[in-house]
Amino acid sequence: MINASLPELRRALDARQISSVELASLFLDRIDALNPALNAFITVDRDGALAAARAADERIAAGTAGALTGIPLAHKDVFCTEGVLTTCGSKMLSNFVSPYDAHVVSLLKAAGVVSLGKANMDEFAMGSSNESSYYGAVKNPWNTARVPGGSSGGSAAAVAARLAPIATGTDTGGSVRQPAAFCGITGIKPTYGLVSRYGMIAYASSLDQGGAFGASAEDCALLLSAMTGFDERDSTSLERPTEDYAAALAAPASAKPLEGLRIGLPREFFAEGMADDVRAAVEAALDQYRALGATTVEVSLPNAKLAIPAYYVIAPAECSSNLSRFDGVRYGHRAADYGDLADMYSKSRAEGFGAEVKRRILVGTYVLSHGYYDAYYLQAQRLRRLIAQDFQAALQQCDVIAGPTTPTTAWALGQMADDPVQMYLSDIYTIAVNLAGLPGLSHPAGFGTDGLPVGLQLIGDYFAEARLLNAAHRFQQVTDWHARRPATAA
Numbered sequence: 001m002i003n004a005s006l007p008e009l010r011r012a013l014d015a016r017q018i019s020s021v022e023l024a025s026l027f028l029d030r031i032d033a034l035n036p037a038l039n040a041f042i043t044v045d046r047d048g049a050l051a052a053a054r055a056a057d058e059r060i061a062a063g064t065a066g067a068l069t070g071i072p073l074a075h076k077d078v079f080c081t082e083g084v085l086t087t088c089g090s091k092m093l094s095n096f097v098s099p100y101d102a103h104v105v106s107l108l109k110a111a112g113v114v115s116l117g118k119a120n121m122d123e124f125a126m127g128s129s130n131e132s133s134y135y136g137a138v139k140n141p142w143n144t145a146r147v148p149g150g151s152s153g154g155s156a157a158a159v160a161a162r163l164a165p166i167a168t169g170t171d172t173g174g175s176v177r178q179p180a181a182f183c184g185i186t187g188i189k190p191t192y193g194l195v196s197r198y199g200m201i202a203y204a205s206s207l208d209q210g211g212a213f214g215a216s217a218e219d220c221a222l223l224l225s226a227m228t229g230f231d232e233r234d235s236t237s238l239e240r241p242t243e244d245y246a247a248a249l250a251a252p253a254s255a256k257p258l259e260g261l262r263i264g265l266p267r268e269f270f271a272e273g274m275a276d277d278v279r280a281a282v283e284a285a286l287d288q289y290r291a292l293g294a295t296t297v298e299v300s301l302p303n304a305k306l307a308i309p310a311y312y313v314i315a316p317a318e319c320s321s322n323l324s325r326f327d328g329v330r331y332g333h334r335a336a337d338y339g340d341l342a343d344m345y346s347k348s349r350a351e352g353f354g355a356e357v358k359r360r361i362l363v364g365t366y367v368l369s370h371g372y373y374d375a376y377y378l379q380a381q382r383l384r385r386l387i388a389q390d391f392q393a394a395l396q397q398c399d400v401i402a403g404p405t406t407p408t409t410a411w412a413l414g415q416m417a418d419d420p421v422q423m424y425l426s427d428i429y430t431i432a433v434n435l436a437g438l439p440g441l442s443h444p445a446g447f448g449t450d451g452l453p454v455g456l457q458l459i460g461d462y463f464a465e466a467r468l469l470n471a472a473h474r475f476q477q478v479t480d481w482h483a484r485r486p487a488t489a490a
């Protein structure tokens, strides 16, 4: 049961082969057994999960269950959950029990999903390795001496180790796709504006987007369908009809189901920078796509190399503004001893934030300050526009863009902890997608020479989620990379 797909779990629940309470208990027991070694969860909500599972069982009995009713899930701890500790991986919020649910959390609750708890993450979603969490690093289930990726590393590790069948995440510069790649699972970041940011603790608001993790594209499609939808409480939420991404996968079988799909391969992604073993896995996966009927064409993203410098101006600028609300006054950490009000602010923030968060607040404050705004922030916004235009030009020549998700497989814990710039550079293939607001998906495509998973990234035009999920699903119907499991879940 722990390795069952969501459609298999649905059938088992509907056929009463297992109850939702039994299913939740199975995963909660696995969390008890395996989480001490992986540190994928910050909070395990056994009582809440069992109560939700009992309610789900009643709905199933009453014949009112939906696709996800009774299915267990892990929420990234960036999503506010009413009555449950919501830390965002930070000491600053280590005492914060949210008084309300994020929009995504309410949608999934209404669908009857059973939240098992809150997944570990880089502090305020800033990082690529999950080592910046106040709650300690998450370990990669494939090799516990390696990082799981970040910032949604707890969510990805939980799904890979089958501590939860599915999980939510957020992706500001790659935080769904990169940990999905490092942990050998599938993850999708939709078009900016498709998933409401209400109650999703803000890092860089013009880039932050909720996303879905699952073992397969099909599981991601089911979860994403339940997460999207207009929300007037998020001013950038898009008012458009929701799509059933899973139904869109049910195309008739054919030997060449991807006939007519043009895959663009950006010259810049396949130049130097990608490790040989990642390249070999990505090339082999592209051969498989060709065997399914797709054609490939070279495209160019000439400004993609500027994505990292642009992002590391824009994201810190937005974070310095967003994180100014954490001042120790209404909620969150407050220093025990202080003099006047200014001293209370400064001591609370000095104690509550970790080093990476402070570094970004300082950079952001600097690039927004008088005299530097034009030189840094405005320049970065211009680059952002050029990068978005590159994608639009490339997408004139192809239907989806493919390449590696990451330049290497997961690196060793501690390896980049003292070298933030090196860590920033590891996001070279994912960040441009957020700057353009496009959807991106990562799916397992093989293994590196170190035995760790390799991810292939698919990027689409705005609202091309169904196309990305469909391509990945067709690939997964004829390959088994997504079905491989680390030893603890085999």
Ligand code: GLN
Binding pocket: 125, 126, 127, 128, 150, 151, 170, 171, 172, 173, 174, 175, 176, 203, 315, 427
């Ligand atoms: N790794 C990137 C960063 O450190 C992206 C993080 C994210 O997507 N939340 O900012």
